[in-house]
Amino acid sequence: MTDAVLATSSIRTTARRRSPFRRKAFPYLLLAPAVIYLLGITLWPAIYAIKRSLQTGKFKLEWVGLQNYRELLVDNAFWTSIWNTLLLGSITLAIEFVIAMGLAALVYRSGWARGWRIVFTLPMLFMPSAVSYLWKLLFNDGRVIADLINRIGFDVGNIDWMGNVFNARLVLVVADVWQWTPFLFIIFVAGLQGQDKEIEEAARLDGASWTKLFFNISLPMMRPVIAIALVLRGVDILSNFAGVHIITQGTPGGATETVSYFIYRTAFKSFEQGYASAASVIVLVATIILAQLLLRRFFKSGTDA
Incomplete structure (x- = not known):
């Protein structure tokens, strides 16, 4: 003791x-x-x-300073990849947001939604490469989608999905929306279920309809959650590589070449790693700036409101 x-x-x-x-x-x-x-x-x-x-050369490196950056600023292929990334990314993100928010608004009050969350998240659990191969098979290699359209009653024949700009972009959008809409859906459902129920009850007692309750109360309270979700998905879309590499490889005519595939092609096919590094630095800085602007827009302090 x-x-x-x-x-x-x-x-x-x-x-x-x-x-x-x-x-x-x-x-x-x-x-x-x-x-x-x-x-x-x-x-x-x-x-x-x-x-x-700041260097160039495939095998023997040479210091060139900002030459790679100057060449990128006048490189049409680089700016085309930026445009393709923004176009495909904005379309994909808009569709995912509308579908995910609509489904979340319909089911967040239901108890069965909590038990079935794992089912909703199944698409995003697959590897992006496996999903890309699946949709490539359905659209192009297996002609499954074209056969279904013909069976419905629309005589479209064998559609060359990779030979048309609109069709090739459509395949990429469909594949991404199918896999990553559940990501936004789960976040939005959690955000809606975490809101103060007393505010909703008070609005219902005042005679507010479901649409007014959602658009005037629930949706404004979701601003921080929406901002975080959009930033996360936006950054992920900017780095989308598997879909482009497996399904289209930038065809037709570079119309589906995103900036991530441009960096890959430049670094590992042309072996211009300094040039590719300059492109990746530009994309990194632009991504940080855009993310900060979006977060500041949605996360205002009390003095800024």
């Missing part, structure tokens, strides 16, 4: 003797391994990409 008391007293004395600096630094020491790991897989590749963007 005496030994236990002495040990407890010794621990308390040691704790009291610990300096304030050590007490404050202890939590940071616990977080240090994780921070170092994250910096290693994010910051170091970014620094290397910036350094590589």
Whole structure:
């Protein structure tokens, strides 16, 4: 008993003797391994990409400064890939948002929606490459979609989905919407279910209809959730590579070549890694700026409102 008391007293004395600096630094020491790991897989590749963007050469590297950036600014293929990314991304994101928000508004009050969430998330659990191969088979290789359209009564024959700009873009949009609409749906359902129920009850007592309740109360309260969801999906769309690489490979005539596929083609097919690094740095900076603008737009402080 005496030994236990002495040990407890010794621990308390040691704790009291610990300096304030050590007490404050202890939590940071616990977080240090994780921070170092994250910096290693994010910051170091970014620094290397910036350094590589200032060089040229396939095998023997030469320092060229900002030459790669100057060439990118007048490269039609790069700007075409940017346009394709924004066009396909905006169409895809708009469709996903409308479908996900509409479904979430219909089912978030129902108890069965909670039990069936895993079913809703099944498409996004598949690998993007597997989904891309599936839709390539359905649209182009297997002619399944064309056969279904013919059976419905529309005599369209064998549609060459990859030979037409509109059709090729349509395939990419359909594949992305099918896989990633559940991502937004789950976020929106959670956001709607997490809102204060007393505000809805007060609005119903005042005679507000379902549409007024949703558009005037629920939807404005969802602004932060919507902002986070759109930013996450927008960043993911900018880095969409598997669909373009497997389904279209940028055809026809570069009409479906996104910026991520442009970087891949430049780095691993043309072996111009400095040029590709410059393009990736530009895309990274633009993505950070756009994400910050969107988040500031939706996350205003009380003094800005």
